[in-house]
């Protein structure tokens with residue numbers, strides 16, 4: 001079996017990537033091609049990169065329906081720096097000793113082999129499969145390929161890739177400034193970007209410290225393995241929205257980012273595990289909470305954020321604990337997380353725009369409106385809100401009235 005491997009940051013995955021994949025397959029050598037988005041690098045540049053899970057989902061949606069193509073999370077779930085040789089060896093384990101691995105790269109790479117780690121080991125593990133894009137002189141590439149064959153015993157092959165000249169940097173810039181993209185993105189990626197409000201003119205995460213961004217990248221890696229895709233996307237969108245809305249109301253961006261990302265970190269636990277954890281929550285939970293997955297998950301997420309993810313900031317843990325019901329005397333972070341969870345960009349229900357507008361200038365009023373809507377919804381079903389919600393509403397209304 002001949003397996004192509006195509007790695008990149010894919011920030012975002014664009015039409016040039018898609019054209020390259022199609023050319024590689026059309027050349028007839030490959031039986032299958034694996035797209036491998038890189039993880040979040042553990043250094044300062046990471047903060048400028050879109051979270052790895054979003055980049056993975058963009059690649060996945062772009063190649064869905066492409067015959068013979070799959071997307072792998074192998075690099076994004078690996079801790080520490082990623083080297084091509086590690087990825088090749090992992091794929092060797094997956095596809096077996098008889099598979100021939102083809103590392104699909106732009107032909108320009110042959111002029112830059114010296115910057116590679118362990119080139120001899122990489123060449124031993126795979127065929128270097130060079131995409132000859134318009135603008136490269138075949139004779140130059142061939143000459144360099146021959147040098148590599150002689151120096152490393154490298155296997156090097158070329159294929160013609162008639163790909164448009166598309167730059168991810170230019171696309172990010174166009175997205176941030178609202179400039180026309182002229183079809184440089186696959187339609188599915190455009191939709192994904194719009195739905196999740198990626199590449200905003202001003203990225204709220206720019207305000208988060210380097211240390212917290214590194215911490216969040218580790219959390220994200222772990223959550224990606226545990227949560228379903230929908231919940232992962234919701235968590236990332238809630239993180240950005242908690243920071244954005246929080247900064248508008250004077251909340252610390254680092255606290256907001258951690259609370260936003262982790263607020264649903266344990267929402268995918270199997271029932272029995274959930275009940276097991278529920279018995280350990282202090283002070284003990286009331287019967288109504290124990291009986292409801294929706295109410296229970298907020299307490300368990302606070303517990304797991306502390307025990308598994310190592311969060312010890314009581315303000316963050318409290319905000320996570322009360323993100324579903326609210327609680328008496330909610331603080332700024334509590335209110336911001338409570339609202340961000342309900343208004344992040346993927347949320348879509350009739351009153352969401354009104355709630356988004358209210359949250360901009362009147363946090364207390366927006367939380368009250370949200371609690372009131374939930375109360376009406378529950379009463380229509382002959383149910384009662386949790387006492388914490390009633391307490392939240394009372395204290396917020398009192399606070400509002402006491403203001404001059």
Ligand SMILES: [Fe+2]
Pocket residue numbers: 263264267297298323324341
């Ligand atoms: Fe939740």
Ligand SMILES: [Fe+2]
Pocket residue numbers: 234238263264341
């Ligand atoms: Fe949530």
